[in-house]
Protein backbone atom coordinates (compact mmCIF):
# COMPACT_ATOMS: atom_id res chain seq x y z
CA UNK A 1 0.00 0.00 0.00
CA UNK A 2 1.24 3.50 -0.80
CA UNK A 3 1.78 6.15 1.86
CA UNK A 4 -1.17 8.16 3.10
CA UNK A 5 -1.76 11.61 1.65
CA UNK A 6 -0.85 14.40 4.02
CA UNK A 7 -3.61 16.86 4.88
CA UNK A 8 -1.63 20.08 4.79
CA UNK A 9 -2.67 22.47 7.57
CA UNK A 10 -0.43 25.23 6.24
CA UNK A 11 -2.09 25.39 2.80
CA UNK A 12 -5.61 24.99 4.18
CA UNK A 13 -5.16 27.58 6.95
CA UNK A 14 -3.66 30.11 4.52
CA UNK A 15 -6.59 29.59 2.17
CA UNK A 16 -9.06 30.03 5.02
CA UNK A 17 -7.35 33.22 6.24
CA UNK A 18 -7.42 34.60 2.69
CA UNK A 19 -11.13 33.74 2.43
CA UNK A 20 -11.80 35.52 5.75
CA UNK A 21 -9.81 38.59 4.64
CA UNK A 22 -11.86 38.78 1.43
CA UNK A 23 -15.08 38.53 3.44
CA UNK A 24 -13.94 41.25 5.85
CA UNK A 25 -13.12 43.54 2.91
CA UNK A 26 -16.58 42.91 1.44
CA UNK A 27 -18.33 43.55 4.79
CA UNK A 28 -16.46 46.83 5.14
CA UNK A 29 -17.26 47.85 1.56
CA UNK A 30 -20.90 46.81 1.40
CA UNK A 31 -22.03 47.34 5.02
CA UNK A 32 -19.42 49.58 6.67
CA UNK A 33 -18.92 46.72 9.12
CA UNK A 34 -15.45 45.91 10.41
CA UNK A 35 -15.47 42.70 12.49
CA UNK A 36 -13.72 43.34 15.82
CA UNK A 37 -11.91 40.82 18.02
CA UNK A 38 -10.90 41.44 21.64
CA UNK A 39 -8.42 39.08 23.26
CA UNK A 40 -7.96 39.17 27.02
CA UNK A 41 -4.73 37.90 28.56
CA UNK A 42 -4.37 37.67 32.34
CA UNK A 43 -0.84 37.16 33.68
CA UNK A 44 2.31 36.30 31.76
CA UNK A 45 2.16 32.63 30.77
CA UNK A 46 4.80 32.25 28.01
CA UNK A 47 2.73 29.92 25.76
CA UNK A 48 -0.36 32.13 26.13
CA UNK A 49 1.71 35.19 25.15
CA UNK A 50 2.67 33.49 21.87
CA UNK A 51 -0.93 32.47 21.10
CA UNK A 52 -2.29 35.93 21.93
CA UNK A 53 0.31 37.67 19.75
CA UNK A 54 -0.54 35.36 16.83
CA UNK A 55 -4.26 36.03 17.24
CA UNK A 56 -3.68 39.81 17.20
CA UNK A 57 -1.37 39.68 14.16
CA UNK A 58 -3.62 37.41 12.09
CA UNK A 59 -6.79 39.36 12.86
CA UNK A 60 -5.13 42.67 11.88
CA UNK A 61 -3.73 41.04 8.72
CA UNK A 62 -7.29 40.00 7.80
CA UNK A 63 -8.42 43.64 8.07
CA UNK A 64 -10.24 43.28 11.39
CA UNK A 65 -10.40 45.66 14.31
CA UNK A 66 -8.22 43.96 16.89
CA UNK A 67 -7.53 44.78 20.53
CA UNK A 68 -5.60 42.95 23.21
CA UNK A 69 -6.30 43.65 26.88
CA UNK A 70 -3.58 42.63 29.34
CA UNK A 71 -4.35 42.29 33.04
CA UNK A 72 -1.74 41.52 35.71
CA UNK A 73 -1.57 38.00 37.18
CA UNK A 74 -2.98 39.32 40.46
CA UNK A 75 -6.05 40.89 38.79
CA UNK A 76 -9.24 40.18 40.72
CA UNK A 77 -12.25 38.24 39.48
CA UNK A 78 -14.21 41.48 39.78
CA UNK A 79 -11.78 43.37 37.47
CA UNK A 80 -11.89 40.61 34.88
CA UNK A 81 -15.68 40.41 34.94
CA UNK A 82 -15.88 44.22 34.61
CA UNK A 83 -13.67 44.08 31.51
CA UNK A 84 -15.82 41.32 29.98
CA UNK A 85 -18.94 43.42 30.69
CA UNK A 86 -17.36 46.42 28.91
CA UNK A 87 -16.49 44.27 25.89
CA UNK A 88 -20.01 42.78 25.82
CA UNK A 89 -21.35 46.34 25.55
CA UNK A 90 -18.75 47.60 23.03
CA UNK A 91 -20.36 47.90 19.55
CA UNK A 92 -16.94 47.73 17.84
CA UNK A 93 -16.27 44.28 19.33
CA UNK A 94 -17.99 41.20 17.88
CA UNK A 95 -15.72 38.49 19.27
CA UNK A 96 -14.35 38.11 22.81
CA UNK A 97 -11.71 35.55 23.70
CA UNK A 98 -10.37 35.15 27.22
CA UNK A 99 -7.10 33.25 26.89
CA UNK A 100 -7.04 30.10 29.04
CA UNK A 101 -5.77 28.91 31.42
CA UNK A 102 -6.40 31.76 33.85
CA UNK A 103 -4.01 32.26 36.79
CA UNK A 104 -4.87 30.40 40.00
CA UNK A 105 -7.57 32.06 42.08
CA UNK A 106 -9.71 33.15 39.11
CA UNK A 107 -12.93 31.27 38.37
CA UNK A 108 -12.72 30.25 34.70
CA UNK A 109 -16.26 28.94 34.53
CA UNK A 110 -17.76 32.18 35.87
CA UNK A 111 -15.71 34.25 33.40
CA UNK A 112 -16.75 32.12 30.41
CA UNK A 113 -20.39 32.33 31.54
CA UNK A 114 -20.14 36.15 31.64
CA UNK A 115 -19.25 36.47 27.92
CA UNK A 116 -22.19 37.37 25.68
CA UNK A 117 -22.88 34.02 23.88
CA UNK A 118 -23.23 35.91 20.58
CA UNK A 119 -19.64 37.21 21.00
CA UNK A 120 -18.25 33.93 22.35
CA UNK A 121 -15.85 33.18 19.46
CA UNK A 122 -14.13 30.41 21.45
CA UNK A 123 -17.49 28.61 21.54
CA UNK A 124 -17.07 27.60 25.18
CA UNK A 125 -20.19 29.22 26.67
CA UNK A 126 -22.79 26.63 27.73
CA UNK A 127 -25.35 28.38 25.53
CA UNK A 128 -23.20 27.69 22.47
CA UNK A 129 -22.55 24.10 23.59
CA UNK A 130 -26.32 23.70 23.96
CA UNK A 131 -27.05 25.27 20.59
CA UNK A 132 -24.50 22.95 18.95
CA UNK A 133 -25.93 19.88 20.71
CA UNK A 134 -29.47 20.77 19.63
CA UNK A 135 -28.49 21.50 16.03
CA UNK A 136 -29.06 25.27 16.18
CA UNK A 137 -26.64 27.84 14.71
CA UNK A 138 -23.86 28.16 17.28
CA UNK A 139 -20.40 29.61 17.65
CA UNK A 140 -18.33 26.43 17.64
CA UNK A 141 -14.95 25.89 19.34
CA UNK A 142 -12.18 26.70 16.87
CA UNK A 143 -10.16 23.46 16.83
CA UNK A 144 -13.20 21.23 16.11
CA UNK A 145 -14.24 23.65 13.36
CA UNK A 146 -10.74 23.32 11.89
CA UNK A 147 -11.01 19.51 11.95
CA UNK A 148 -14.29 19.67 10.02
CA UNK A 149 -12.90 22.02 7.37
CA UNK A 150 -9.95 19.64 6.87
CA UNK A 151 -12.30 16.65 6.57
CA UNK A 152 -14.62 18.37 4.08
CA UNK A 153 -11.70 19.57 1.97
CA UNK A 154 -10.30 16.03 1.93
CA UNK A 155 -13.41 13.86 1.62
CA UNK A 156 -16.22 16.16 0.44
CA UNK A 157 -19.56 14.87 1.74
CA UNK A 158 -19.07 13.05 5.05
CA UNK A 159 -22.57 11.54 5.20
CA UNK A 160 -22.85 7.88 6.24
CA UNK A 161 -19.21 7.46 7.29
CA UNK A 162 -18.23 5.80 10.56
CA UNK A 163 -16.42 8.35 12.73
CA UNK A 164 -14.63 7.61 15.99
CA UNK A 165 -13.52 10.48 18.24
CA UNK A 166 -11.04 9.52 20.94
CA UNK A 167 -11.44 12.09 23.76
CA UNK A 168 -14.52 13.72 25.25
CA UNK A 169 -13.31 17.14 26.41
CA UNK A 170 -15.54 20.20 26.24
CA UNK A 171 -12.85 21.92 24.16
CA UNK A 172 -12.33 19.27 21.46
CA UNK A 173 -13.84 15.78 21.74
CA UNK A 174 -17.48 16.61 22.45
CA UNK A 175 -17.88 19.47 19.94
CA UNK A 176 -16.08 17.62 17.15
CA UNK A 177 -18.39 14.64 17.74
CA UNK A 178 -21.43 16.95 17.53
CA UNK A 179 -20.17 18.46 14.28
CA UNK A 180 -19.56 15.00 12.78
CA UNK A 181 -23.10 14.01 13.77
CA UNK A 182 -24.45 17.16 12.10
CA UNK A 183 -22.51 16.11 8.99
CA UNK A 184 -24.47 12.80 9.03
CA UNK A 185 -21.63 10.58 10.23
CA UNK A 186 -22.29 7.63 12.53
CA UNK A 187 -20.33 8.73 15.55
CA UNK A 188 -18.69 6.91 18.44
CA UNK A 189 -17.05 8.86 21.27
CA UNK A 190 -14.28 6.90 22.99
CA UNK A 191 -12.46 7.83 26.21
CA UNK A 192 -10.28 6.48 28.98
CA UNK A 193 -12.95 3.96 30.08
CA UNK A 194 -13.67 2.60 26.59
CA UNK A 195 -13.20 -1.16 26.37
CA UNK A 196 -11.06 -2.53 23.55
CA UNK A 197 -10.23 0.92 22.21
CA UNK A 198 -8.12 -0.54 19.40
CA UNK A 199 -11.09 -2.47 17.97
CA UNK A 200 -13.32 0.63 18.25
CA UNK A 201 -10.72 2.74 16.40
CA UNK A 202 -10.33 0.10 13.68
CA UNK A 203 -14.02 0.56 12.72
CA UNK A 204 -13.46 4.21 11.84
CA UNK A 205 -13.53 5.65 8.33
CA UNK A 206 -12.73 8.93 10.11
CA UNK A 207 -10.57 8.75 13.23
CA UNK A 208 -10.14 11.91 15.32
CA UNK A 209 -7.54 11.67 18.08
CA UNK A 210 -7.88 14.28 20.85
CA UNK A 211 -6.29 12.54 23.80
CA UNK A 212 -3.06 14.27 24.81
CA UNK A 213 -0.98 11.05 24.89
CA UNK A 214 2.05 11.03 22.59
CA UNK A 215 1.80 8.51 19.72
CA UNK A 216 -0.80 6.41 21.55
CA UNK A 217 -2.70 5.41 18.41
CA UNK A 218 -0.70 2.80 16.51
CA UNK A 219 -0.90 1.74 12.86
CA UNK A 220 -2.63 -1.52 13.86
CA UNK A 221 -5.53 0.53 15.34
CA UNK A 222 -6.25 2.22 12.00
CA UNK A 223 -8.58 0.84 9.32
CA UNK A 224 -6.71 0.73 5.98
CA UNK A 225 -7.55 3.84 3.97
CA UNK A 226 -9.08 5.73 6.93
CA UNK A 227 -8.79 9.51 7.30
CA UNK A 228 -6.91 10.36 10.49
CA UNK A 229 -7.15 13.77 12.16
CA UNK A 230 -4.55 14.13 14.89
CA UNK A 231 -5.43 16.95 17.31
CA UNK A 232 -2.82 16.04 19.92
CA UNK A 233 0.00 18.43 20.80
CA UNK A 234 2.49 16.69 23.07
CA UNK A 235 6.03 17.73 24.01
CA UNK A 236 8.46 14.78 24.14
CA UNK A 237 12.26 14.47 24.36
CA UNK A 238 14.12 14.15 21.03
CA UNK A 239 14.82 10.55 19.85
CA UNK A 240 18.48 11.57 19.43
CA UNK A 241 19.98 10.84 22.89
CA UNK A 242 22.42 13.76 22.60
CA UNK A 243 19.64 16.30 22.06
CA UNK A 244 17.47 14.59 24.68
CA UNK A 245 20.33 14.87 27.20
CA UNK A 246 20.36 18.65 26.55
CA UNK A 247 16.71 18.70 27.62
CA UNK A 248 15.52 19.58 24.08
CA UNK A 249 11.94 18.62 23.23
CA UNK A 250 9.80 18.37 20.11
CA UNK A 251 6.07 18.30 19.42
CA UNK A 252 4.30 15.08 18.40
CA UNK A 253 0.64 14.11 18.03
CA UNK A 254 -1.53 11.40 19.57
CA UNK A 255 -0.96 9.17 16.54
CA UNK A 256 2.24 7.22 15.78
CA UNK A 257 2.59 9.23 12.57
CA UNK A 258 5.39 7.37 10.74
CA UNK A 259 3.82 3.92 11.04
CA UNK A 260 0.29 5.31 10.47
CA UNK A 261 1.44 6.66 7.09
CA UNK A 262 1.56 3.10 5.77
CA UNK A 263 -2.09 2.34 6.65
CA UNK A 264 -4.18 5.54 6.60
CA UNK A 265 -5.60 7.03 3.40
CA UNK A 266 -5.17 10.63 4.61
CA UNK A 267 -3.54 11.98 7.75
CA UNK A 268 -2.78 15.32 9.40
CA UNK A 269 0.83 15.86 10.53
CA UNK A 270 1.87 17.31 13.90
CA UNK A 271 3.09 20.00 13.73
CA UNK A 272 1.71 21.44 10.49
CA UNK A 273 -1.83 20.09 10.76
CA UNK A 274 -4.85 20.90 12.93
CA UNK A 275 -2.95 23.39 15.13
CA UNK A 276 -2.58 25.83 12.22
CA UNK A 277 -6.32 25.78 11.56
CA UNK A 278 -7.26 26.94 15.06
CA UNK A 279 -6.37 30.64 14.71
CA UNK A 280 -7.81 30.78 11.18
CA UNK A 281 -11.09 29.40 12.58
CA UNK A 282 -11.06 32.05 15.32
CA UNK A 283 -11.04 34.69 12.56
CA UNK A 284 -13.84 32.86 10.77
CA UNK A 285 -15.90 32.74 13.98
CA UNK A 286 -15.38 36.48 14.50
CA UNK A 287 -16.74 37.20 11.01
CA UNK A 288 -19.68 34.85 11.67
CA UNK A 289 -20.41 36.63 14.98
CA UNK A 290 -20.18 40.09 13.38
CA UNK A 291 -22.59 39.10 10.60
CA UNK A 292 -25.11 37.56 12.99
CA UNK A 293 -25.00 40.57 15.34
CA UNK A 294 -25.52 42.90 12.36
CA UNK A 295 -28.31 40.69 10.96
CA UNK A 296 -26.45 39.94 7.72
CA UNK A 297 -27.29 36.56 6.15
CA UNK A 298 -24.52 33.92 6.15
Ligand code: NAP
Pocket residue numbers: 143166167168169170171172173190191192193194197210211212213231232233234274275276278
Ligand atom coordinates in the same frame (compact mmCIF):
# COMPACT_ATOMS: atom_id res chain seq x y z
P1 NAP B 1 -8.24 16.71 27.81
O1 NAP B 1 -9.22 17.70 28.32
O2 NAP B 1 -7.14 16.26 28.70
O3 NAP B 1 -9.06 15.43 27.33
C1 NAP B 1 -8.42 14.26 26.95
C2 NAP B 1 -9.43 13.19 26.63
O4 NAP B 1 -8.70 12.02 26.26
C3 NAP B 1 -10.32 12.81 27.81
O5 NAP B 1 -11.66 12.71 27.38
C4 NAP B 1 -9.78 11.46 28.27
O6 NAP B 1 -10.77 10.57 28.72
C5 NAP B 1 -9.21 10.90 26.99
N1 NAP B 1 -8.13 9.97 27.28
C6 NAP B 1 -7.04 10.17 28.06
N2 NAP B 1 -6.29 9.06 28.10
C7 NAP B 1 -6.90 8.14 27.34
C8 NAP B 1 -6.61 6.80 27.00
N3 NAP B 1 -5.52 6.18 27.45
N4 NAP B 1 -7.46 6.15 26.19
C9 NAP B 1 -8.57 6.78 25.72
N5 NAP B 1 -8.90 8.05 26.01
C10 NAP B 1 -8.06 8.71 26.81
O7 NAP B 1 -7.52 17.22 26.49
P2 NAP B 1 -8.06 18.19 25.30
O8 NAP B 1 -8.12 19.58 25.78
O9 NAP B 1 -9.25 17.59 24.65
O10 NAP B 1 -6.81 18.08 24.30
C11 NAP B 1 -6.44 16.85 23.70
C12 NAP B 1 -5.15 17.04 22.95
O11 NAP B 1 -5.36 18.00 21.92
C13 NAP B 1 -3.99 17.60 23.78
O12 NAP B 1 -2.78 17.05 23.30
C14 NAP B 1 -4.03 19.09 23.49
O13 NAP B 1 -2.77 19.71 23.65
C15 NAP B 1 -4.45 19.07 22.04
N6 NAP B 1 -5.13 20.30 21.59
C16 NAP B 1 -4.73 20.79 20.40
C17 NAP B 1 -5.35 21.92 19.88
C18 NAP B 1 -4.93 22.42 18.54
O14 NAP B 1 -5.10 23.58 18.21
N7 NAP B 1 -4.40 21.54 17.68
C19 NAP B 1 -6.36 22.57 20.60
C20 NAP B 1 -6.77 22.02 21.82
C21 NAP B 1 -6.15 20.87 22.31
P3 NAP B 1 -11.62 10.78 30.09
O15 NAP B 1 -12.62 11.85 29.75
O16 NAP B 1 -12.22 9.46 30.33
O17 NAP B 1 -10.62 11.23 31.12
